[in-house]
Amino acid sequence: MMEDLHKLMLISVFFCVLMSWALNFYRNNLWVRCQTHRKKLRKQGIKGPSPSLLYGNVPEMQRIQSMVAKSPSSNGEIVGHDYTSTLFPYFERWRKEYGPVYTYSAGNRQHLYVNHPDLVREMSQSMTLDLGKPSYITKALAPMLGNGILRSNRSAWAQQRKIIAPQFFMDKVKDVGNEQPMVGLMKEAAQPLLAKWEASIEAQGGSIADVRVDEDLRASSGDMISRACFGSSYCKGKEIFLKLRTLQKVISNQNFLFRVPTIRFLNNKVQKEVKSLEKEIETLIWEAVQEREQECSKRCSSEKDLMQWILDGAINDQDLSKESSKQLIVDNCKNIYFAGHESTAVAASWCLMLLALHPEWQHHIRAEVDQLCKPNGDTDLVLDADSLLKMKAVTMVIQEALRLYPPAAFISREALEEFQMGSIVVPKGVCIWTLIPTLHRDPEIWGADANEFKPERFANGVSNATKVPQAYVPFGLGARLCLGKNFAMVQLKLLLCLIVSKFSFSLSPNYRHSPAYRMIVEPGHGVHILIKRT
Template identity: 70%
Template sequence: MEDSLTLSLTLKVISTLALTGVVCFLVHLYYTMWFMSERLRRKLWVQGIKGPSPTFIYGNLPEMQKIQLKSVRSTPNNAEIVAHDYTSSLFPYFVQWRKEYGPIYTYSTGTRQHLYVNQPELVKEMNQCISLKFGKPSYITKRLAPLLGNGILRSNGLVWAQQRKIVAPEFFTDKVKLMVGLMVESIQPLVRKWEDCIEAQNGLMADIRVDEDLRGFSADVIARACFGSSYSKGKEIFSKLRKLQTAISRQSFLIAVPGYGLLPMKKQNEIVSLEREIESLIWKTVKERERKCEEASSLEKDLFHHILEGAMNDQSLGKDSSKGFIVDNCKNIYFAGHETTAVAASWCLMLLALHPDWQSRVRTEVAQVCGDSFPAADSVSRLKTVTMVIQEALRLYPPGAFVSREALEEIQLGNVTIPKGVCLWTLIPTLHRDPEIWGSDANEFKPERFSDGISKACKFPQAYIPFGLGPRLCLGRNLAMVQLKIVLCLIISKFTFSLSPKYRHCPAYRMIVEPGNGVHILIQKI
């Protein structure tokens, strides 16, 4: 009898504990998946900021998927037409909600509340904010950690400020000018390869996919600038970085629902393995270069030797921290410095292939400014027409599609109070094509709009942000612009080109906006 009573009490206790556990789990689920987002949402709503109504747990994600699917079905299957406005196909939900709620609205992806901002004045405030309370969204930086480590592109707060202090001076204009020679050297193999392709076609014309060759050029520049080595030595690093980018880009960066978009274990293991291999290769290359500098005191110091010295001389960094600092920022410069620049160059050539008149203008300017000394560091800054072409290409096809921030603490931007935990998004292509800012020809390729500089090109200059703006301005901006000028000058002075029948216009978002099917052009030697 006593045993039966004891068993009955034990079962009641277990049942009570189980029920309590279930209730606590449901309360926790409600609090994290709904109440917290609802509280943030209400703080925005009382300020007059509206948006689509969310569902429990998933927020507006089901609606985003529905709009995306509808967009895919309604998009004409004619990739031969080159329409420059791709936002309605890549990000249709942002386009639809902007029409419904205006340039500022809020939406939810489950545990995350977002604020979409495309009002020029507020974008300016957002980009120029110097407070360390405002940083990169934590859930995105977590996903990017294998590719970028804790480098300058994804770090926040004092860590970011410290890294910027050490890294930024190495990309000042005077330092970039010293790299012009190695850029010219790096483009020569590409030119010879294309000349050989033309010769193989009886010297007439060759159909070439240029985007991969441009990746090779850009990678060679970074390899030489960082370690004084040719692309062949860093080829394995770049190849693995590209694989890692492809693997990570399978995850969605525009959602933040727990468990959604996670990759299978096999793919997760692939990411971890690639991350370790890349870090090992980078550190090995750093140490080899450091040893060469010690053995030959006259050996010219390269970019990462200067950054290494800056890290070593910073007393707040220990030995292990210095190693992490170097490896992480090397990954950042490798990715941002080579991938985005190569993609920008690809879009430039695609646009120039459509507009042979601008090829002629560039060719004439190069001959006048550079003459036989092509191109010297001093002459690069005087290439006004080339600069206009690049600026217009970056307006229509900025590699970075978004500026994203998270309020790490409650912060005031303009007349809007941003609660802690809210993520802000600015869709750059929308700003760059807004007719109210750029005029009725906003979707057309017209480099002449930049003839008097960015300040006169549009109604709100702060709406032109291919490299960002303010303290988070891309550190490699000067390097990228000079690289693009070198590429265009040398290619246009050697070749004429047009779009190949093989080209299919298909912008794709894979962490950056790139030509989904590559860029095929028909090239003739001058």
């Protein structure tokens, strides 16, 4: 008994010494570096909230967030489209106090908040490889995205961009010369969704149905990605999507954006779950890649899909070993699955929510579809890439939805070396954050109606929709512009045209408006609408 007690005391002493050493290291090294960064920024006139010794401004952020959580809610009613004061209240409070550029810290990391459009443009359009994605964020997202193009930096990012970017050019998305054009594959993938909603109407009395559309849109978007990019049906990709979705929720629950570093073994259960999901996802993707290779070798066709182009690019790159090629393929498949599937489905969900609130824009889209896609008054839609490019009303709706509800909440960068941005010298190691929805709702940029849904503001394109075009960044800007922008826009247009041509809809009483941040900004309780046949 005494021997066990003695061992327990020794372990306790050892743990205390270890924690004391860790605390000392933190104070004397990481905190000093953070303090140095803050002083350099303040000498340039950049102010911000005063940090605590160990945790920076995280306790204040948590306190502000807690106060918002306790404040009276709207019970899910839509009282406005500005959700930044609910999801990111600390940023809004500090912006009002210190202006569009200020500094704050999260633990041992110094941050620079930048919401000035000229500085955002300069940062985003910079071609230097010394400005990359924040290392602590990419480390947290590694199980989800690997070292793919969404989180890699410097030469690794440049190499992947060279391989992947050409596959998303508009001519590849249009795929005019192929027997099965990409738009045709997308249209085919959308049919189960339309049939399911038809069946829901019949099952609920034949007149009108209450449906939750966000999960159905995820399934449809996943099927589109699988068929158009990877040559397989949604059934083969479904397990990958479901596991990615589970992993997304687990990572989001860890508050990965502003979490104070902790000792990993204290969260061992979560770490094991993350590792297990990561391994399962990578195994499934590699099986899909090998299956696709076998299909292609049997078919001997000159036509190629996105996966084949990535395979060819990785295998033929002399700078990559066999193992590196495999990892590049798997990592970027994870990136495409997540960005192309999740982000597009969420954007489509917000579009339907806004169209349900504004039926007059359903009429505009329906009239345009009838005019452009029903030759000689036919009942069947003739939808192809060229007709989608001519769609003006649906384009305006999507652009306005992406302004009010951009799936990506932030543009985030880290100065991998000292970086000049306008008149500001950003020290090496400082992370730069831009809150996209705040930029998209600035009345000085967009006018007094910045918080209102008005697609007509985009009638003459983005350049004429705002005083400062570079303030519209749903897909990012410059070298880091989302590679899948063209694919996503075609996918969104196709989905909305098909849905609006077959159904009219309004918001269901079951809809609760609660935007939530889970790596992207999504409807917290889904999107419920009442649908009926047109």
